[in-house]
Amino acid sequence: GAVVSQHPSRVICKSGTSVKIECRSLDFQATTMFWYRQFPKQSLMLMATSNEGSKATYEQGVEKDKFLINHASLTLSTLTVTSAHPEDSSFYICSLQGEGGELFFGEGSRLTVL
């Protein structure tokens, strides 16, 4: 399967600052990548679909201006949480779709906003 790498794995920031999370596809050219959010002891919620060279597609209820997604190349998508607040603290996971329809996930990034 595809290998997906996320960085950083953990980040702590002050309220009001912005944080960027990188998602890299190490062995697969991904025109589409996905960003999920996971609250403690809960399932994954799809936030947005990241499309290489075009605008991301956001799920209903996800603030586009707060969660900026950029997919500048076939191997890199970034999620920037702007003006972060404590309620943005969560586990963010990126993924890409394999040829068989399955998703391959990164290791996840735990964001804590103080």
Next chain:
Amino acid sequence: AQSVTQLGSHVSVSEGALVLLRCNYSSSVPPYLFWYVQYPNQGLQLLLKYTSAATLVKGINGFEAEFKKSETSFHLTKPSAHMSDAAEYFCAVSGGGSNYKLTFGKGTLLTVNP
């Protein structure tokens, strides 16, 4: 539309005992079905997938699942639990093919007692 119901948010078994994690799905089209495992503070790892081929699917780490259309089920089993199997397990469904959107169940936490 599609949905997944995982029966039992927490399953506890003894080491060496049978593991059975239940998943029922709803889908308006022939589904693709997946089981993922998540260890603490990590991303999701694909255990196995059903994509309309054999109804009994074998995955990694000795897990297998059987697709039963009449019961709309895709339960995950393993004959003998190991301590290393303790993790969160997610069942997911998609519409298949290019329909990339996976809908996840709420997850089942498996604990293995010595």
